[in-house]
Amino acid sequence: MLDDDLAEMVNTLRTLGGDHATVEAKRAETKLPKSVRETLSAFANTAGGVLILGLDESQGFRATGVREATKLAADLGALCAESMEPPLRPLIQIHRFEDVDLLVAEVPELDAAQRPCHYRGTSMAQGSFIRVGDGDRRLTPYEVQLMLANRGQPREDERPVPGTSIEHLDGALVDTFLNRLRTRRPRAFAGLDTSAALHRAKVLVNEQLSLAGLLALGAYPQEFFPQLMLTLVRYPTIEGPDPHSGARFIDNVAAEGPIPVMVDETLIALRRNMSRRSTVRGPGRADSWEYPESALREAVVNALVHRDYSPLSHGAQVQVEMYPDRLVVRNPGGLYGVAREEDLGEEGISSARNATLLKLLEDVPLPGSERPVCENRGSGIPTMIAALRQAKLSPPRFTDHIASFTATFPNHTLMGEDVVRWINSLQEPGLTNSQCHGLAMLYHGEILNNQAYRNANNIDSRVATEELGDLVARGLVVAAGGRRHAQYRLTDDVRTTINSGSSPRSPRKRADRRAELLAALDGLELTRAELGAKTGLPDRTVSRWLRLLVKEGLVEPTERHLRSPTVSYRRSAKIMLDDGFGQE
Template sequence: MNEFTAEELLEQLQLLDECTRIEAKRGSDIGSSVMQTICAFANEPGLGGGYLLLGVSEPDQQHDRFYVCGVSNTDQLLGQLQNNCREQFEQSIPVSAEAVQLEGKTLILVFVPELEPAAKPSTFKGKFDSKNKRKTGVWRRGLNGDYECTQSELEPLLLAKSGLGFEQVILPDAEWDDLDPDVIALYRQLRARVRPYAEELQANDQEMLRALNLVKKQNGEWLPNVAGLLMMGKPLALRRLLPSVRVDYVRSSGVQWVEDPEQRFQTTLDLREPLLRLIPKLEAAILDDLPKHFRLPEGSTQRSDQPLLPQKVVREAVVNALMHRDYQVQQPILVVRYSNRIDIRNAGYSLKPEAMLGEMGSKLRNPVIAAVLYDLSFAETKGSGIRTMRNLLQQVGLTAPVFSSHVIANEFQATYLLHHLLGEDQLAWLSQFKQLQLTNDEARALILAKETGAVDNAGLRAVTGLDTLAASQVLGRLHHQHCLLVKGGAGPATYYQLADWTSDADELSLFGSQEAANTSDLEANTSDLEANTSDLEANTSELDLAEALQGKIKQLSPKARKDKLWLILVWLCGLRPYKADELAQLLSREERSLKHNHLRELREKEGLIDYRFPEVVNHPEQAYQTTAKGIQWLRDQGISLTTDNVDDGY
């Protein structure tokens, strides 16, 4: 049964920032595009299925919004849809579809349920090299629409199908000696404080770890699984087997990421420890870096200086990031301490819907790790942690944390403001817009954009309690009607940045927006178009490319080996940040393929490049830049970015 009507879905498509679950198509036939979307909706974990509107067209030159075009031969399309869902997949997908009337035209409304883990992945039949089955025949939902999985991207679906998570996988080359005896002893000490006569404490180390599900027998040997390594592994073993499992703590000046390119960070701290040691160490690093406030308890004559964020809030924030992280993603946890807030970002979207965060009950991505942390009183598994944080922050006069969960990007971000959202300074700043008679929710949206650099639907819901549609309408008014926010990104990654109020001209200039940059040097940009389409040498002065690099780009064939293409990508991004479309144009590659097959792997798996603005993935000025690891990798290839020395033998 459909949760929404066609009219409501079309309204959401027009208004909502996040419409990953809705797809509009003309519906002239039930071709490969429709079937790929059905496959993707059925497979995508945590999405809850999706809706197809057949008979709705995307904006074009005549229409600035989605518009109803209608379908003909409705009965034929409905029959073809059901037949394709039965015949084209290895196992049929039970879609529900009906013909409905909207704006005097006929549409077909289709709901595709998400399959149970045991029924995934849904796979297209047939041989390879067909439109639907070039690699695996399994389609998933991505930021830019539907895409066909590679074999590695199938692994989460296959693990879920088997009933196991990544934490229970035994990695190649893992061995018993990778476990740290001192950390095993630490577990015994911590557990004894909570429950001195716990059953597992009476057993030897091997039996205790087996009871905790941290080791398994394989070929007659007891070996640690991923959870065992994470909880009790030696630092060198973690570096060898799980190189990206670390926490990067960054102290950044100001309120934006990389505001001063000459001094990117004040301090950085990379933590790579087993979780039993990492949790208190990261907690201490955050607390030591927080401003203190004076407190004199009633009836006491002795003052105490306490951190601005309560210690219990910091502990809960740290444990949540480490316990719910998706450890299969090669991406460190990033903790950034800005002047006005703390941002914690980890791989792994929330398994609980954002609207239910703080309600009773937990959904655990890593139940083995969660059970160990629960036994040690590091964490609770009843779903009350977020509610506790909200209550504690309210007691000290601070705003509730802002949580942002992105299913498709598989990321979760928590933001903790270090002041009240509508404090004196914020109210004074808002006074410049008093003639607009903003509502309280609009004011909160503006302050959130000012303090964090961007506001999205989820963030606004967190500080206002609005539902998804109401929050979208607030952001829409601030963007379209008041022109105080600038829209960036698209689809599930849509966000809004603050516009810069220019009192002299009595108008808004776009702060942080690509339009501002483009309008200021439009003539230069248009004049460069001819140079960009001509020979690369015409752009030599602009790109400042080394002569050897130009030669390698010219010699690059359309089917060049991955290692040659990667060398050029990392080299280019080491000279200056490059956008994906710039790289695609320069290397004569298709942008989507370049991002999906190369840039993503270089960033997530190899760590040779990274986003210029990692905290806002779809920032309008987003670009790729080479990391310190990438610079060293180039040096190993005989390339120095400072002297442009090249090993001609490469």
């Protein structure tokens, strides 16, 4: 880690007034705090993070420093290597910061095959933690079990269900399923009778139904697992039940049966509870559902197919909740395998917790259709995002909590007339369409990070990083959190331009940094980092305004390679500092 990176992290902590998901600061003048072991476990079990020793949170993250930094670094290294299981190998460095020594450890994220990381001085259940928000939380026994199961390929869906037989299958579903198998995969299934084919497909295991077979083709799986169903509740308010009228819900549906039937019944209930909206399409208007049906179908299928089916989760249903401002689909069990929250929607990102169930549902059609329940090609979430983008809606927000996975669909058009009017009032020429979409998401109160920005605009991570950085440089948004997990929010002056009324938004006074930079360069040659330190401006802001000043001939670099951080800048000899400078 560079000194500039550390300074940026500390500045973020001071601005936020607390730790965040990927950075934890602790006071540690003479010895390691006991809570260090919890933070090490939490970072390793989540997405990694940075531990900074020598900052006092109770004093606004004042740099109090550490004494005998070399010894403390050795103690921390020994703790990681000898007291954590599996051993951790963080990058530990001593930084001189504000006239004191800080100890900084960059803790890597553990591979799923090694989790959970825990403190050896206690049991795995007691010593395993996860990072939640700005704190460390002990894993529940269920979460520990999920992490252990995720070390390999789970086989819960292949387990035989006691008391079941071929008689508990839906005959019509079985006939359709076997016909498709014999047609699509004749070499494997064409010459087999019904029993042999069902055994080969792992619907039958030693004359009993597998859990996958029961869920995909069973007549009524809830006879054996009453809670393996889907519930849909439509609430009257954005908080849920209406405290004034006493109405708990507007509609309440329990979808039962095999997965194809549950998907069909859920879509029928969703259509019944959705209204239609008019949107501008070319020269006219088109009516469409509040949410695209294809996106909802993929969300429901994903929840039923990728949920955890281990015994500890058999009492939990898949839940669909409709609120006036959003729709939520939640299932037991978080992401499995290589799939990561920040990568969802990317091509080729797919991991199958229930591989046998997914394979079966490739050849089981939805009721009244030739369409299979799923394609098993990793296309579910990309299809969901594309459908919402085409409908001019905000992308879904995905949340992985180990024990559960949630997809949230905001219920609003991304670029309505009020949003367009507000963006125009910012008076920022040159914004791309994707930058406008990002600002619109923040206008609506949504979370904006690199993943959400990519999903909303169908762009790659590199472009998203550049465009978000430009929004920061323009003074429209600020980033909080580590670079990899940064979230963005509107700056205070931009936020004040939004109000709840219908009157036009107040124009924002644009921050022109030319005068500040020119004044800082008066008689000096300074690098970007030195300019940032002298003016207090973020590096991205300094970089943006330097480019403009160079383009306008007001500033000149001392070298040709403008991207190098070692390049110094000086005022051009032909200009004079006056009261104002031209706008972009």
